[in-house]
Amino acid sequence: MRKRIRLHQVRMGMYVDELEGAGSLPSHVGPILSHGDIDRMMSTHAISVVIDTQKGLDVDQDPPEGREFDLVRFSSDLGSKFSAEQIQRAREAIQDTRPSVRDLFAEARVRGIFHLDAAYKAVERIMLEAMTNAGAMIAVAKLKERDEGTFLHSLAVSALMVTFGRNLGMNEAAARLLGLGGLVHDLGKMVLPIELLRKPGKLTTDELELIRSHPVRGYEMVKQLEGMPEAVLDICLYHHEKFDGTGYPNGLMGAAIPQVARIAAICDVYDALTTVRPYKRAWSQAETIETMERSQGHFDRDLLKAFISKMVINGTIH
Numbered sequence: 001m002r003k004r005i006r007l008h009q010v011r012m013g014m015y016v017d018e019l020e021g022a023g024s025l026p027s028h029v030g031p032i033l034s035h036g037d038i039d040r041m042m043s044t045h046a047i048s049v050v051i052d053t054q055k056g057l058d059v060d061q062d063p064p065e066g067r068e069f070d071l072v073r074f075s076s077d078l079g080s081k082f083s084a085e086q087i088q089r090a091r092e093a094i095q096d097t098r099p100s101v102r103d104l105f106a107e108a109r110v111r112g113i114f115h116l117d118a119a120y121k122a123v124e125r126i127m128l129e130a131m132t133n134a135g136a137m138i139a140v141a142k143l144k145e146r147d148e149g150t151f152l153h154s155l156a157v158s159a160l161m162v163t164f165g166r167n168l169g170m171n172e173a174a175a176r177l178l179g180l181g182g183l184v185h186d187l188g189k190m191v192l193p194i195e196l197l198r199k200p201g202k203l204t205t206d207e208l209e210l211i212r213s214h215p216v217r218g219y220e221m222v223k224q225l226e227g228m229p230e231a232v233l234d235i236c237l238y239h240h241e242k243f244d245g246t247g248y249p250n251g252l253m254g255a256a257i258p259q260v261a262r263i264a265a266i267c268d269v270y271d272a273l274t275t276v277r278p279y280k281r282a283w284s285q286a287e288t289i290e291t292m293e294r295s296q297g298h299f300d301r302d303l304l305k306a307f308i309s310k311m312v313i314n315g316t317i318h
Helices: 035-042 066-081 084-111 116-140 146-167 172-184 187-191 194-198 205-211 214-222 230-238 259-273 285-294 301-313
Strands: 002-005 015-020 048-052
Touching: 066 084, 066 116, 084 116, 084 146, 084 172, 084 187, 116 146, 116 172, 146 172, 146 259, 146 301, 172 230, 172 259, 187 214, 194 205, 214 230, 230 259, 259 285, 259 301, 285 301
Parallel strands: none
Antiparallel strands: 002 048, 015 048
C-alpha cells in the first residue's frame, strides 16, 4: 500500500516510491538500506515521501537489525527488480517442485537411493519457468530457511545451470542434464549428520573431511542407476574441483575437470554467496562477482567471464 509520510519519518527498511518536491531527482527511489541513503534523501529537502508498505516497513515499525534487516532488505530489493506477477510465478514454481525434491532427498537420506523420476519431474518444472522467469525464480530461492536450505540451494543451482547452459548455446537436452546435475549435486550430503550440515561455526578437521566426502557419496548413490548420463555423474563427483588442481576429491586440474563440473562450480559458489541464511548475511551480486574474480585458480576463467557477461551484465540474474 502506498502511503505519504514526512521526510523525517523515513527509516531503514522502508521502500520509497516517490520524493515529492525534490526537484529533478528521479521519482522512483527504492529500498532504504543504509544511513547514507537516509542522509542523501534528507539533503533533497523533499516536501514529502511516498512509501510502499507492501515492499518495506511502515511508519510504526522499528528499523530492523541483524538477520531481520537482511530479510527486509532482501524483500525490498526483490520487489524493486521483479514484478508481483514474476515473483508469484517463481513462488508457484518452487512450490510445484517441492514435493518431488523432498521425495528425492528423503529417499537419499532414509534409504540411500536416488529417485530418478522425482528428479526429472522437478527439472522439467525448473526448465519451464527458467525459460521466461529465471531471474525471479533464482532470486526468490535465495531466501533459505534452515530446514529448506538444501532444497532451495539445489533448485537455485539447477536453475542457474539450465539458464547458463542455454546462454552458452547448449541445446535443450544438454541443458536438461545440467539441470539434473545441479539438482542432485549435493545429494551426498543427505547421508551426513544433520547437525554437521547445520553447524554455523568453524568445522574441525574431522568434520571438514566428512563434509568433503559428499561428492563421492552422491556419485556412488547416483551411479547405481543403469544408464545414468555421464554429465550428471561428473557434476556430482567433480563440482568441488578447482581449476588449479587444489580442489577435491581428486585434485583434477584445468581441462581434466569436465566442463559440466566447471559450470557447476561457478553456479554453486555464486548461489552460496548471494544467499540469505539464518547464520550469515547475503553478499551482494557485486561483492560476489568481485570475490569470484579474485579467486585465482578456483574457476575456469573463460567460463567465469561468460557467466558474468551473459548472466550478470545482461541482467539474466540480479
